[in-house]
């Protein structure tokens with residue numbers, strides 16, 4: 001617990017240094033704002049009332065008192081103007097600046113961490129919490145930091161001033177301290193506990209909310225009874241939230257009542273009774289002293305509330321900054337900006353040597369030995385879950401092998417500059433995403449290509465993947481926006497058409513290695529045949545790796561690897577594997593039989 005507090009304070013300093021680097025002016029203005037806030041109360045409690053009452057008692061002239069009051073009003077009016085300036089101009093403009101710089105930092109980090117981080121729920125939770133309102137939270141942290149700092153100093157002065165006026169009255173100051181530090185903390189603890197217990201229910205509610213507004217789920221909801229199931233889960237989650245609320249409500253109300261009593265009621269009423277007793281019964285206090293003490297009590301209470309609020313808020317913010325810090329200071333295992341050797345542009349060989357890999361503790365690849373030579377064509381085949389896509393992910397260094405090594409031109413791929421290494425590959429994955437941008441941007445994906453050359457490259461790539469005619473039938477050809485997210489005129493493509501756009505990406509990219517992970521799974525047989533034909537023709541000068549379940553499409557590969565349970569079970573050319581009469585031949589024949597059977601059915605008119 002103590003360690004947590006220290007970390008929390010350290011995190012506040014961390015936030016301060018972060019904001020200082022991004023926008024130093026907001027720090028200066030916020031510090032001055034807080035200083036003025038406490039100065040205002042101190043001035044009022046220790047000086048203003050005392051001066052006015054003493055002046056009245058000492059028979060100062062009315063005009064002298066009025067001048068003093070007028071100067072005070074002018075000072076407070078200037079302070080109010082300054083506050084309005086900070087709130088109305090400095091803060092919004094600084095928020096924007098911090099927002100821009102902080103999110104740039106977060107996005108950069110998020111692009112730099114390895115893929116595995118997104119599968120680690122603990123890390124992912126911290127990442128999303130850090131991203132949530134990070135800009136406003138970090139400025140709030142700075143604000144409460146100064147509230148804490150100046151509040152502490154102002155509280156000491158308030159004590160001294162009250163002690164000077166009446167040493168017994170100081171005892172009353174402990175009441176708001178007990179109220180704020182003890183009962184409010186107890187309530188904060190309850191709030192924390194309540195949020196913790198509600199979290200699984202709220203996560204479920206968020207999940208169902210998301211399902212209800214995301215287009216991806218709209219079809220299933222309309223065609224199945226899944227909505228009833230979701231509704232039941234939603235009701236259960238809402239009931240869960242209500243139960244947790246009920247569990248804590250009494251305790252929370254009780255502590256809140258104590259907080260109000262100690263922070264406001266006891267001090268205000270108590271001090272008044274004490275003052276009235278001394279003034280009227282024991283006659284040890286003048287009415288003027290009573291007035292000064294009463295006004296000091298009000299301002300001291302507000303100083304203490306400001307200070308204790310800042311303490312509580314700074315612990316809360318410290319936790320948020322902890323998420324931010326964990327994320328920003330995370331040491332990447334495979335940093336995207338890793339600077340190593342230049343891999344060049346010539347591929348002699350890629351070799352998997354005794355490679356093993358496990359997703360967390362689940363082994364997926366075992367003692368894998370494979371060699372790919374430059375400018376040749378390789379096919380990876382095998383049943384679902386055999387580990388084919390994982391091999392590609394290791395090759396692209398989304399993950400590193402847990403055993404063995406992968407070599408490019410005889411050197412471990414870990415030794416290369418990662419961005420230069422990745423630039424050697426053009427990949428089309430099964431689960432690649434569409435961006436709400438033009439077709440051309442969806443194909444070139446931010447590559448820096450001159451406009452006239454870009455159109456030519458995009459056109460060629462679209463022709464090779466067989467979607468060019470479709471794209472040219474769209475209102476603005478290759479400049480048509482995909483999806484209707486931002487453009488009502490945007491194009492909505494079929495699954496197969498989109499897959500062809502994904503494949504175009506790999507055609508458009510100028511690089512020595514092309515990788516296609518099931519590029520034809522959504523294509524009709526004729527489009528599939530043409531696509532493979534084009535891939536082989538267009539990638540003659542490339543090292544080509546492709547994964548396919550359709551064995552007819554791998555016949556022309558120079559070498560085929562058949563994988564089963566994360567191991568290479570057979571390898572060779574199509575002919576060699578057929579001659580072996582092993583698993584590959586068996587799979588191939590079964591697929592061919594099915595295909596012929598389908599053909600017979602069609603000619604016999606069964607499906608007519």
Ligand SMILES: Nc1ncnc2c1ncn2[C@@H]1O[C@H](COP(=O)(O)OP(=O)(O)OP(=O)(O)O)[C@@H](O)[C@H]1O
Pocket residue numbers: 119359362364382383384385386387388389390391
């Ligand atoms: N991110 C992941 N975390 C945990 N397990 C994973 C992850 N990705 C894949 N797996 C598991 O690894 C195994 C191999 O998956 P992989 O995607 O490499 O198979 P595949 O041969 O490409 O399959 P398919 O032909 O169905 O695409 C599967 O059992 C899968 O469940």
